[in-house]
Amino acid sequence: MEGFYQLSKQYTGGNIVYMTLNRATDYIMVFLRIALGTAFLSAVADRFGLWGPYGQPNVGWGDFSRFVDYTGQLNWFAPTAVIPALAWAATCAEIVLGVALVFGLFTRVAAWLSGLMLLVFALTMTFALGVKAPLNYSVFSSCAGAFVLAAHGKYLLSLDALKRPRESSAE
Numbered sequence: 001m002e003g004f005y006q007l008s009k010q011y012t013g014g015n016i017v018y019m020t021l022n023r024a025t026d027y028i029m030v031f032l033r034i035a036l037g038t039a040f041l042s043a044v045a046d047r048f049g050l051w052g053p054y055g056q057p058n059v060g061w062g063d064f065s066r067f068v069d070y071t072g073q074l075n076w077f078a079p080t081a082v083i084p085a086l087a088w089a090a091t092c093a094e095i096v097l098g099v100a101l102v103f104g105l106f107t108r109v110a111a112w113l114s115g116l117m118l119l120v121f122a123l124t125m126t127f128a129l130g131v132k133a134p135l136n137y138s139v140f141s142s143c144a145g146a147f148v149l150a151a152h153g154k155y156l157l158s159l160d161a162l163k164r165p166r167e168s169s170a171e
Contacts, residue, residue: 029152032145036114037101039142040094047091067091074124093117104158108150115146 045051046060047067054062061067064087071087072078078086097117100110122139134140155161 026156030157032149033101037098040098044094074128104155104160107155107160111146111150115143118143
């Protein structure tokens with residue numbers, strides 16, 4: 001009974017609130033990780049027409065050629081010959097980062113790289129289209145979320161947690 005008394009004394013008041021908020025934060029990070037990853041994969045699906053043809057509700061591009069044109073609009077400063085390569089590079093990065101985030105594989109690295117990619121995207125949108133465009137599409141918010149995820153460092157319900165169970169699930 002003495003052990004129970006010490007345990008209950010240890011986890012009362014502020015400690016219970018702290019532990020509850022800590023656990024809630026861990027699960028919020030799971031949601032953030034999956035939301036960022038699926039957003040990347042959804043954007044890629046749109047580029048390849050998987051959400052439907054251009055002109056359908058909620059379809060931004062509908063095919064890859066429209067995405068290449070958009071890439072050229074954002075990267076007005078780049079030579080025309082490199083625009084398709086930039087479009088493919090962004091697409092490949094979003095596939096790799098999206099899959100890594102959804103499954104929680106190399107989560108911290110994927111989150112940092114996602115934050116950097118989103119920051120570059122937000123800045124090119126700002127210079128090409130004005131600051132309202134990245135604000136309307138929550139690019140700065142997504143960028144901040146990716147950096148928060150990278151800084152958190154604890155990734156429940158992920159492949160990373162399976163690789164290092166003590167580190168990923170420790171309180």
